Amino acid sequence: MREDMAAHVGASRTPQEVMEHYVSMYIHGNLGKACIPDTIPNRVTDHTCPSGGPLSPSLTTPLPPLDISVAEQQQLGYMPLRDDYEIEYDQDAETLISGLSVNYDDDDVEIELKRAHVDMYVRKLKERQRRKNIARDYNLVPAFLGKDKKDKEKTPKRKITKEEKELRLKLRPLYQFMSCKEFEDFFENMHKERVLRAKIRELQRYRRNGITKMEESAEYEAARHKREKRKENKNIANSKRGKEDGKDGEFAAIENLPGFELLSDREKVLCSSLNLSPARYVTVKTIIIKDHLQKRQGIPSKSRLPSYLDKVLKKRILNFLTESGWISRDAS
Secondary structure, three states, rough: OOOHHHHHHHOOOOHHHHHHHHHHHHHOOHHHHOOOOOOOOOOOOOOOOOOOOOOOOOOOOOOOOOOOOOHHHHOOOOEOOOOOOOOOOOOOOHHHOOOOOOOOOOOOOHHHHHHHHHHHHHHHHHHHHHHHHHHHHHHHHHHHHHHHHHHHHHHOOOOOOHHHHHHHHHHHHHHOOOHHHHHHHHHHHHHHHHHHHHHHHHHHHHHOOOOOOOOHHHHHHHHHHHHHHHHHHHHHHHHHHHHHHOOOHHHOOOOOOOOOOHHHHHHHHHHHHHOHHHHHHHHHHHHHHHHHHHOOOOOOOOOOOOOOOOOOHHHHHHHHHHHHHOOOOOOO
């Protein structure tokens, strides 16, 4: 265009000189100042700016394509150029706007209804993209394809305990509110908190035992370890001695259980032979004797024996109580 203007003026002026003369005289000169205002009204507003407007491309900005093979793409139904899947979240979302059309004779109610449809569709697109972002952030696609196991082997981290795995499962709903890095930092901070709490309890135990310096704690732990080892060896020796003593060895399995001191010698032999704990035996004995007394008084009673008592155990205990005189033979 500059060349055409230079040709019209004449060969005495170059295209660059013609342009500079026009700009200086007609745009920046007095004519331009008088005709061109400082602020131009009625400028066209760009509604597609990435500021969250109704048509903002930032709402549905596609992520980089997944780095997976063609076979894996077919397995997932994934289209890398569009970053879409054959089956998306809320697959029928497009039906909200597929039949919409703008007509000049639409009244206000129809216009508002169509806007509501568009708003519903945009919300569904946001939710679809949000789910894609979560899947991409937490590497759910590589996890589904089994690729994350190889990555974990390459970058070993600290070993996660069973309790931490259960806690991670309980905190899984937080994935939708936190990025992967935020969640991992949160989880690591919880682990550090547990470690610090355990350390605080250990230091408080040292303080209760009169230890005020870390140098003394090593000596204390060594002495405590020796005491526990000595106690363990003593228990082992007592158990061996009980087996060698004969009769005492018969009760080795139940002598440390609660209720053992309430049993007679014959009841100890019975519980040991039935492999029944003293507390359970006392419970069954109490129920049987109580039911027997109610029947003798003519009071109807329903048996409430525990579920762990099978027919064999029940018969053995009834025979024992009958022989011992606790209940009559007709009751057994």
